[in-house]
Amino acid sequence: xxxxxxxxxxxxxxxxxxxxxxxxxxxxxxxxxxxxxxxxxxxxxxxxxxxxxxxxxxxxxxxxxxxxxxxxxxxxxxxxxxxxxxxxxxxxxxxxxxxxxxxxxxxxxxxxxxx
Numbered sequence: 866x867x868x869x870x871x872x873x874x875x876x877x878x879x880x881x882x883x884x885x886x887x888x889x890x891x892x893x894x895x896x897x898x899x900x901x902x903x904x905x906x907x908x909x910x911x912x913x914x915x916x917x918x919x920x921x922x923x924x925x926x927x928x929x930x931x932x933x934x935x936x937x938x939x940x941x942x943x944x945x946x947x948x949x950x951x952x953x954x955x956x957x958x959x960x961x962x963x964x965x966x967x968x969x970x971x972x973x974x975x976x977x978x979x980x
Contacts, residue, residue: 942973 872880941949949972957964 939969940971942971943976944972944974948974 939949949969952972953964953967953969956969957967960967
């Protein structure tokens with residue numbers, strides 16, 4: 866049995882070298898596992914990508930006049946577009962509904978002297 870308190874310099878170098886070798890082998894094994902997992906994921910993505918066009922034939926995309934969920938034109942009277950966007954967001958949040966389910970026809974700023 867070796868004495869670990871009074872270890873010689875040669876034995877200390879051997880123990881340190883073995884420790885470095887073990888760590889290095891562990892890192893190489895981890896790298897190999899990561900490369901194998903990456904190759905598996907890439908092959909699955911290629912298979913899914915190859916199967917997608919076969920399932921649905923490519924149809925020509927028709928240009929849309931409005932984005933999905935829009936509710937037409939909004940008229941602003943004496944209102945900054947940024948302020949109108951904030952008002953619409955506050956109303957949607959208060960009602961608990963998505964903004965694309967609400968329709969705003971016009972927004973008008975009411976001045977202090979008009980009240």
